[in-house]
Amino acid sequence: MIVKAAIKREQSKACFSSAEREQARPKVKVCGMRDAENIRETEALGIDMMGFIFYPKSSRYVSNRPAYLPIKCKRVGVFVDTTIKDILQHIADYSLDIIQLHGHESTDFIRSLRSLCGDSIATIKAFNIATKEDLEKTAPYVGLVDYFLFDTKGPSAGGNGEKFDWSVLEAYNGDTPFLLSGGIGPDDAERVKVFLTSHPSPLTSKCIGIDLNSRFELVPALKDINKLKEFIKKIRL
Secondary structure (H helix, E strand, O other), X not given: OOOOOXXXXXXXXXXXXXXXXXXXXXXXXXXXXXXXXHHHHHHOOOOOEEEEEOOOOOOOEOOOOOOOOOOOOEEEEEEOOOOHHHHHHHHHHHOOOEEEEOOXXXXXXXXXXXXXXXXXXXXXXXXEEOOHHHHHHHHHHXXXXXXXXXXXXXXXXXXXXXXXXXXXXXXXXXXXXXXXXXXXXXXXXXXXXXXXXXXXXXXXXXXXXEEEOHHHEEXXXXXXXXXXXXXXXXXXX
């Protein structure tokens, strides 16, 4: 039975604490996971979040529960324009900590969803960014979600694996913490470090980490552990 709970404007219990967010090392989310052994090996790298894509059109779609799911990092379910019923079912089936909405989900949809989830599940709303004007689309979601994710604008829902001009984010003056995404690859470690250290402190303090996916794959949904390991080591030096 689903128990309704009033939405609270403070962050959900599944979010990172203030102390965790203030740690020097950036949070790392590895998305698009599906293979049990690959999940286990990726988790062992000390990542903070692992994403599972529940969008049927994705080549990384998770149709069946893997034999192993992470226990040392937060589980993130990625959804694209699905129903609340579908999201709640996956929360139950996969014991998700965080839901990531990567479609055109309205503020009313998120209010309804969070009224059912209460503050036990954190929420990420993804936005496709190409220009400063795209950042204005975040305004209606302030106070409704716990984090934003800034990805590259492209034709594919749920991510395109391409980079965008991160300097556009200098126009972001919101208070909602965000994850940086969009085609980050093994050769981008220094670029990530520069972004996190050379921008004005208000922007840097709002970027809690990065989202990694296709550029670290051997094939869709199977990550190259060595490339991930080296990259994570470099950005956390």
